[in-house]
Amino acid sequence: MNRRKFLQNTALSGLGLSVGATALANDLKPDNQNMDMNPDNYPLVIATWHVPNATKKAWETLENGGSALDAVEKGCNAEEEDLANNSVGYGGRPDRDGHVTLDACLMDDKGNYGSVVFMQNIVHAISVARKVMEETPHVLLAGKGAEEFAVSQGFKRMNLLTDSAKKDWEEWKIKSEYKPIINIENHDTIGMLAMDKDGNLSGGCTTSGLAYKMHGRVGDSPIIGSGLFVDNEVGAATATGLGEEVLKTVGSFLIVELMRQGRSPQQACEEAVNRIMKKQPNRQDFQVGYIAVNKKGEIGAYSIHKGFSYQLYQNGKNENIKPGFYLDGK
Numbered sequence: 001m002n003r004r005k006f007l008q009n010t011a012l013s014g015l016g017l018s019v020g021a022t023a024l025a026n027d028l029k030p031d032n033q034n035m036d037m038n039p040d041n042y043p044l045v046i047a048t049w050h051v052p053n054a055t056k057k058a059w060e061t062l063e064n065g066g067s068a069l070d071a072v073e074k075g076c077n078a079e080e081e082d083l084a085n086n087s088v089g090y091g092g093r094p095d096r097d098g099h100v101t102l103d104a105c106l107m108d109d110k111g112n113y114g115s116v117v118f119m120q121n122i123v124h125a126i127s128v129a130r131k132v133m134e135e136t137p138h139v140l141l142a143g144k145g146a147e148e149f150a151v152s153q154g155f156k157r158m159n160l161l162t163d164s165a166k167k168d169w170e171e172w173k174i175k176s177e178y179k180p181i182i183n184i185e186n187h188d189t190i191g192m193l194a195m196d197k198d199g200n201l202s203g204g205c206t207t208s209g210l211a212y213k214m215h216g217r218v219g220d221s222p223i224i225g226s227g228l229f230v231d232n233e234v235g236a237a238t239a240t241g242l243g244e245e246v247l248k249t250v251g252s253f254l255i256v257e258l259m260r261q262g263r264s265p266q267q268a269c270e271e272a273v274n275r276i277m278k279k280q281p282n283r284q285d286f287q288v289g290y291i292a293v294n295k296k297g298e299i300g301a302y303s304i305h306k307g308f309s310y311q312l313y314q315n316g317k318n319e320n321i322k323p324g325f326y327l328d329g330k
């Protein structure tokens with residue numbers, strides 16, 4: 001190559017580079033530039049599954065002047081103390097050894113995060129997570145340490161294994177079939193996102209995890225970026241379903257980052273489910289569901305299977321909605 005050609009090529013590839021860099025910068029640009037806020041859409045509360053009491057509690061908290069963080073905490077508390085909910089708090093199904101172990105986290109509009117994992121004997125795991133966030137220099141406490149911290153903060157110990165959950169577990173033990181496959185139709189880990197009247201976002205997620213899991217197993221729900229992620233400049237997302245699959249794809253963070261790059265909440269939720277299914281083309285025996293909201297107060301939701309629903313409290317209406325799902329028509 002003669003010197004002239006070399007210089008020409010270098011100039012061209014330099015040009016290519018700078019054009020490429022500009023395109024990349026544009027691609028990565030938004031945060032919430034171009035994302036006009038739309039006060040008609042908020043305040044709002046959205047949560048995984050059919051949880052009208054929880055969204056009502058959260059909505060009332062906002063109406064009474066509480067923050068979005070207060071709203072998700074109070075909303076999630078409602079499910080934690082609900083005996084009819086077998087996937088959260090009191091009444092939650094135990095692990096294979098008969099222990100109810102809880103995972104929970106929350107995240108506020110300033111990017112603060114608090115979490116407890118594998119905690120026993122304290123019903124309001126999400127409130128303990130909030131104490132971790134606000135009262136300690138840490139973000140995540142586990143097991144006995146989380147329980148002892150909770151007691152030091154005034155939480156009362158109690159046996160979370162109800163008679164009916166114990167009976168189900170004893171029946172399960174007869175066969176002890178351990179398949180960590182989540183029931184597709186009926187589980188109700190609560191992931192909740194709230195937007196206050198000024199458009200500020202917070203989120204929370206609380207669960208007793210998979211029924212009859214191995215003792216010590218922790219799922220996606222309390223892990224930042226997997227079960228929950230909030231970025232007040234962009235939006236928020238939360239997950240339910242088989243936590244192992246959400247963890248492997250860092251689903252909630254992925255959704256928020258896709259929204260940052262300009263995707264709608266719906267497109268972002270669909271892409272997060274697609275990423276899971278792409279890696280598991282031969283497996284359809286588990287459920288994952290996502291919900292998301294962006295700074296405009298637009299909503300997205302998507303799951304693998306039929307059966308997932310979400311609860312939306314917006315403009316004074318508390319509705320349960322069934323979103324689209326990946327296996328529709330497949």
Ligand code: SD4
Nearest residue numbers: 187189209219240241243
């Ligand atoms: C977990 N994601 O521990 C949770 C379970 C769940 O409704 O969502 N259940 O894997």
